[in-house]
Amino acid sequence: MRMAEIYSIGQKIEIGSYTFDAERIIDFATQFDPQFFHIDPKAAKESLFGGLCASGWHSCSAWMKTFVAFWSAETARLQLQGLSAPKLGPSPGFKNLQWLRPVFAGDTVRYSVTLLSSRELTSREGWILNTILCEGENQDGVPVIRFESSVLEFA
Amino acid sequence: MADETLTFEDFTVGRSFALGPKAVKSDEIIAFAMEFDPQPMHLDEEAGRNSILGGLAASGWHTSSMFMRMMFDSYLSKALSEGSPGIDVMDWRKPVLAGDTLSGRSLVIDARLMRSRPGIGIVKFRHEVENQRGEIVCFGENSIMFRARPSGESAA
Numbered sequence: 661m662r663m664a665e666i667y668s669i670g671q672k673i674e675i676g677s678y679t680f681d682a683e684r685i686i687d688f689a690t691q692f693d694p695q696f697f698h699i700d701p702k703a704a705k706e707s708l709f710g711g712l713c714a715s716g717w718h719s720c721s722a723w724m725k726t727f728v729a730f731w732s733a734e735t736a737r738l739q740l741q742g743l744s745a746p747k748l749g750p751s752p753g754f755k756n757l758q759w760l761r762p763v764f765a766g767d768t769v770r771y772s773v774t775l776l777s778s779r780e781l782t783s784r785e786g787w788i789l790n791t792i793l794c795e796g797e798n799q800d801g802v803p804v805i806r807f808e809s810s811v812l813e814f815a
Numbered sequence: 816m817a818d819e820t821l822t823f824e825d826f827t828v829g830r831s832f833a834l835g836p837k838a839v840k841s842d843e844i845i846a847f848a849m850e851f852d853p854q855p856m857h858l859d860e861e862a863g864r865n866s867i868l869g870g871l872a873a874s875g876w877h878t879s880s881m882f883m884r885m886m887f888d889s890y891l892s893k894a895l896s897e898g899s900p901g902i903d904v905m906d907w908r909k910p911v912l913a914g915d916t917l918s919g920r921s922l923v924i925d926a927r928l929m930r931s932r933p934g935i936g937i938v939k940f941r942h943e944v945e946n947q948r949g950e951i952v953c954f955g956e957n958s959i960m961f962r963a964r965p966s967g968e969s970a971a
Contacts, residue, residue, distance in 0.1 A: 692880040694887060695896060708897045708935075708960070716899065717883050721851040721876045728853055750856075750868060751875055753906035759899065807902070 661738065663746045663790050663813055664778035672774045672795075676726035680714045682765035688718040701765070713762035719769065719805050720757070723794055726771045749787075749812035754794075757807035761798070769796040769804055776808065780815075788813040821894035823936030823963040826923050834885040834944060835918030839873060844913055847877040860913070868910040875907040878917075878953050882944050886921060895962035897935055905955040909946070917952070919944035924956075928963060936963050 667673065682701065689698030693715035697707040704712040735745040763769060774793040781787040790813055796805040841860070848857030852874035855862035863871040873881070911917065925939035937958050944953040 688880075692884045695891060695898070697898065708932075715880075715883070716901075717876065717880045721847075721874075721880065724874065724876050725851045750866075750872075750910075751907065753875070753904070753908075754902070755904045757902040757905070759901050 661743050661746060662778070662788065662815065663748075663775060663811075664788075666738070666746070667775045669775055669777065672772050673730075675730035675771050675773055677768050677770040678722035678726055679768045680718070680722070680763050680765065682712060685712060685714045685718065685765055688721070689715045692717060709762045711762070712765045714764075714767075716757075716759040716805075719759070719763050719796060720807070722769065723771050723796060723805070727773065727794075730773075747814040749814055752810050752812065754807045754809040757805075759805055761802055761804045763798065763804050767798045767804075769798055771796045778813075786815045788815055819893055821890060821961070823895075823926070823928070823938065823961040825894075826926050826936075826938040826961060828923050828926055830923045832886075832890045832921045833918070834882070834889050834920055834942075835916070837881055837885055837917045839881070839911055839913060839915045839917060841871055841913035844871055844873045844877065847880070848874050851876060863912075868912070870910065870912040872913075873911040878907060878911045878944070879905060879955075881911075881917060882919075882942065882953055882955070885917070885919070885944070886942075889921070891959075897960040897962060899957055899959045902955055902957040905953065905957075907953055909950050909952040911946070911952050915952075916947045917944050919951075919953075925958075929960070932960070934963050934965075935960050937961075 686699050697704040697709050698715050701712040738745045772795050776791045776793050778790045790811045792809050794807050797803045856866040856868050857874050860871045921940045921942045924941050928936045937960050939958045942955040945951050
């Protein structure tokens with residue numbers, strides 16, 4: 661089956677959540693983004709953010725983590741129904757990524773995907789390019805991240 | 816060389832900051848993928864070779880995170896950065912494989928003071944990350960906020 665046969669365009673699908681405890685925030689940032697507001701709770705209070713918050717790349721990577729787990733469960737669900745899951749390939753990238761609000765230590769972000777478009781590539785037989793809207797909101801329902809990602813699919 | 820702190824005024828249009836080099840090791844690729852993107856082509860050499868990526872390949876988010884670290888090491892660590900509102904575009908143009916060495920540049924393409932946030936300027940960059948063969952593997956454009964010097968002080 662193809663993505664566009666399983667999900668309606670515009671249908672928002674919850675994919676899972678991730679809790680950004682201080683230890684995870686600091687671990688990620690120490691490796692990849694050691695700006696003081698991501699690694700030093702005290703100093704972070706003096707930043708525009710106002711407190712220790714996750715690297716934006718951490719909130720992106722956590723989206724990926726929840727998506728991979730969601731997709732594995734979806735594949736199993738479809739197989740139980742006797743259906744074959746779409747074969748997804750690598751992503752060529754993303755656009756319009758907004759870190760709307762800081763993700764603070766202790767926040768839990770619930771992620772979702774919405775299929776925006778799906779088209780066959782004229783340049784490559786059997787390849788489909790899907791665009792999905794990826795969003796996350798915190799435990800208070802406040803949107804913290806959104807971006808549009810491209811996902812290849814092989815028919 | 817004296818410590819140099821970069822403020823908004825230092826990010827003039829046309830200025831370029833060198834990124835890297837950063838050697839990409841297979842254990843780093845696998846560790847990131849186990850935590851955030853556990854797909855076979857990011858976890859296993861043979862699965863990577865059999866995928867369209869052609870080898871053990873970094874998750875795109877890992878590539879972006881390594882790019883972030885290269886920005887930090889190059890200029891953000893010395894700058895009065897106040898974070899970024901987002902990424903306009905990021906293309907993962909070629910696979911980043913175990914054994915690759917990444918380098919690149921961040922070019923300032925726009926800079927202006929923010930009306931909504933006094934004392935803060937916003938700088939737009941075009942970023943290019945390339946491998947050891949000079950092939951661009953990751954391209955991006957985004958804006959980063961920096962504190963301006965207090966008025967009365969001029970750029971060095």
